[in-house]
Amino acid sequence: MNSPDVAVSPDVPSPLLVERRDDRVVATLNRPDKRNAIDQATIDALHALCAELEAEPRTLVITGAGGVFASGADIAQLRERRAADALAGINANAFVRVNELPMPVIAAIDGWALGGGAELAFAADIRIGTPDAKFGNPETGLGIIPAAGATWRLKEIVGESRASELLLTGRIVDAAEALSIGLVTAVHPAADLLAEAHALADRIARNDRDATIATKRVLRAPRVDHPRVDLESQAVLFESPEKHRRMTEFLERRAKRSAE
Structure with missing residues (x-):
């Protein structure tokens, strides 16, 4: 097993820690001081990882550091974006690329997965969570829409009626409800979450x-x-x-x- 990528410079931690194995990669969102809010550097790191996994397909496990998956897009950056940035699909295109990776993508979710964080989770093929996992798309309360995949991926996952209610109200879904509506396939104790994600990756690896x-x-x-x-x-x-x-x-x- 190779060591994780730990930094982009001596003073700035990498927003995405990457652990590589022969048959899988574990990517950990790593901005704990910002509750792993997804900023441009995170998007750039996701694109770089996707390029690697397109060239050498392996299962991808995505998780978050510090008991949070991702609290959303970085609002400070999002506030300054204009029409041209929206049309560029900064987050949307990265999440499409994650979703379209050749091998399966597993999201292991502890704590908050909100806004863009929820949309990254929705881009995975398989989602598992902990009892503390919480999902929500509060974008309309911020004067925008969830434009990085929720408006079409969520209804494919939970059905159009349920997706409409969640997206139009911005209501938070806890782990028990997420399991009952099929948003996650299993709920595990936080201490077991990554082991359970690896167990799924092991099952996948045994197949052709x-x-x-x-x-x-x-x-x-x-x-x-x-x-x-x-x-x-x-x-x-x-x-x-x-x-x-x-x-x-x-x-x-x-x-x-x-x-x-």
Whole structure:
């Protein structure tokens, strides 16, 4: 395991600590004094990490330091942004890139995931949380909309009616409700959160990487593309040596159990 990236200069801590392993990367949002508010430096670091994971696909685990996932976008920076900045999609494009990584993205959420922090969590394929996890999009109270993915990702996750209520009121969702509406798939004690994220990554790593990448890609395809996209992806996998190897091992194990 490689050591995390720890700094961008001797005096300025990196906003994103990155721990690299052969089959996964753990990225920790690291602005604890700002409750991990997502600023331009964080966005730049996410783009750099995405470029790495596009070139060398691995599962990504995203979490936050200091008992907070991310309290939102950095309001001091957001206040100064103008129309051209909105059209540039500063946060939105970074979160699209995270969402479209070839391998799965797991968000491990403790504490607040608000505004842009919630939208980063929504960009993950799998979300798990702690009992202290809280989600919300209070943007309309600040005179803006949640434009970095919540207006379309949240309804895909929890349904249009529920998403409408949450986005239009800005109401905070606690961990129990997040679990009940499918916003997270599991709730674990804070001390176990990263271990549970690694357990998910372990399960993913046991599967064939090409099949995992294909499954994620096909899951994202529009309904009109099915079943064509499924069959085309399956055709490629049917020709792979790994498919033959794994199925041969399965049949050999079954034959051995039958003979015992």
